[in-house]
Amino acid sequence: DAKTTQPTSMDCAEGRAANLPCNHSTISGNEYVYWYRQIHSQGPQYIIHGLKNNETNEMASLIITEDRKSSTLILPHATLRDTAVYYCIVRLGANAGGTSYGKLTFGQGTILTVHP
C-alpha cells in the first residue's frame, strides 16, 4: 500500500473548521484514501473514505486533489471532543484481492488539539 505523510500535530479553535492535510504521492489507481481517528485509549473510529471524488458525511468532508496525490479532511465546526489522533491511510480496494487486501497500515497520524 502507498505510504502517507501527515503533519505531526495541529491546533484548531473550537467552532472553527479543522483542515487536516495528507500526502499520498505514490497512490495507485485502485487505492482508496481512508481517514480514521483515535481518541485516547479507545479504538480507532472510521470517519470517511474516498477514491477520487470529494466525499461528505455527517462527520466530515474529504477533498481529494485531481491527481490524487494529496487529500484534506475537513471537520467543519471542530469541538473539544474532536481532539484526537487522525490517521490518513491508503488501502487497496475490494477488487484488488490478494493477501494485501483489506489491510490498514497505520502511520503516526496527526495529533489534532481543539482549544476552547
Place this chain on the structure above:
Amino acid sequence: GAVVSQHPSRVICKSGTSVKIECRSLDFQATTMFWYRQFPKQSLMLMATSNEGSKATYEQGVEKDKFLINHASLTLSTLTVTSAHPEDSSFYICSARAPRLAGGPKVTDTQYFGPGTRLTVL
C-alpha cells in the same frame, strides 16, 4: 450500525498465564477480522488477519503459537495470548470488515474497530 465489541476491556494477569480476548461484530457479519497491538505512544501494528473458518494469517515477526486466533463464526473472533509475559502488556484492538450496509451510507468494505483491551502482565 457497524458496532464491534471487545471483552474484556481490561485484564491484569500473572506472568505465565493465558488470556483470551473476544471480538464480536454486533450488527453485521464479518468474514474477516483483524487484530492489532498498540504500545504506549505508538501507532497500531497489525498482528494478524482472521478469516472465518480458516487459519489466521500472521504478520512477520508475530508468533502464531503465542497469539492464537480463532474465528469460528461470522460474528466472533478470539485472540489468546498464551504464557503471557510483561513484554506482552499492550493495548489489543480488533477490527471487523463490514460488507456494504443496506440502506446505509456508501460504506463499502470498511473496517470498524472495537474499543480495545488493555492487557497488563505482572
